[in-house]
Amino acid sequence: MIRFDQVSKRYAAGQEALSQLSFHIAPGEMVFVTGHSGAGKSTLLKLLALIERPTRGTVTLDGQNLGTVGVRGIPRLRRKLGMVFQDHRLLLDRSVFANVELPLVIAGVPPEERARRVRAALDKVGLLAYEKQPPALLSTGEQQRVGIARAIVAKPALLIADEPTGNLDPQLSLEIMQLFADFQQVGTTVVIASHDLMLIKRMKKRVIVLDHGRLIADLAAEEVA
Numbered sequence: 001m002i003r004f005d006q007v008s009k010r011y012a013a014g015q016e017a018l019s020q021l022s023f024h025i026a027p028g029e030m031v032f033v034t035g036h037s038g039a040g041k042s043t044l045l046k047l048l049a050l051i052e053r054p055t056r057g058t059v060t061l062d063g064q065n066l067g068t069v070g071v072r073g074i075p076r077l078r079r080k081l082g083m084v085f086q087d088h089r090l091l092l093d094r095s096v097f098a099n100v101e102l103p104l105v106i107a108g109v110p111p112e113e114r115a116r117r118v119r120a121a122l123d124k125v126g127l128l129a130y131e132k133q134p135p136a137l138l139s140t141g142e143q144q145r146v147g148i149a150r151a152i153v154a155k156p157a158l159l160i161a162d163e164p165t166g167n168l169d170p171q172l173s174l175e176i177m178q179l180f181a182d183f184q185q186v187g188t189t190v191v192i193a194s195h196d197l198m199l200i201k202r203m204k205k206r207v208i209v210l211d212h213g214r215l216i217a218d219l220a221a222e223e224v225a
């Protein structure tokens with residue numbers, strides 16, 4: 001599903017954020033990417049979403065070398081993946097429904113089909129009753145669930161999340177991670193950047209550890225104690 005082959009990334013104004021990174025993630029895996037602040041976790045996810053490009057090396061997603069995807073190919077590539085952010089990036093003046101619907105509007109899905117899929121996504125995150133509310137009236141955990149519903153509404157093969165529990169207390173964080181695990185259960189590949197080691201240990205999934213842009217450990221789920 002995902003292959004990094006000798007990938008390095010140097011930002012214009014800075015040192016190397018990723019150095020010669022190589023790993024493979026199979027379809028349907030759930031993987032945590034962890035490491036200190038500035039280790040390169042966000043950069044790794046940004047390369048997958050083509051928000052950034054590598055300086056060297058090759059990133060392959062679903063059999064496609066991302067280096068061959070031009071600007072015009074980016075929207076089609078992004079339809080393969082759902083993204084969840086720490087600050088959820090919801091439109092606060094629109095309803096929960098409208099926020100979740102947005103990727104389908106962009107993809108040109110007809111209104112009836114959109115309504116069906118939005119309600120299915122809200123149901124999966126337990127927020128069906130909130131569809132008419134503006135996100136501002138929801139708790140932080142609920143807002144994060146809206147962000148997850150928006151990420152999965154178009155049924156992406158890959159779900160990537162950057163510190164999705166950064167603002168949540170331990171119990172809510174666990175619930176959100178459980179939700180990601182549920183999506184893995186139905187076949188979605190899930191990659192989550194997180195610095196929360198306690199939480200990562202509880203989830204017992206594969207863990208990739210970065211240190212100053214280098215991969216220093218790659219633990220299989222069974223090795224996570």
Ligand SMILES: Nc1ncnc2c1ncn2[C@@H]1O[C@H](COP(=O)(O)OP(=O)(O)OP(=O)(O)O)[C@@H](O)[C@H]1O
Nearest residue numbers: 011012013014017036037038039040041042043044
């Ligand atoms: N747009 C940018 N321009 C220049 N340098 C950047 C940029 N984005 C990230 N960096 C640098 O690249 C390195 C890796 O950053 P990155 O955000 O990927 O790390 P991270 O592990 O996600 O950190 P955090 O946990 O703090 O979010 C850091 O040294 C950071 O300062």
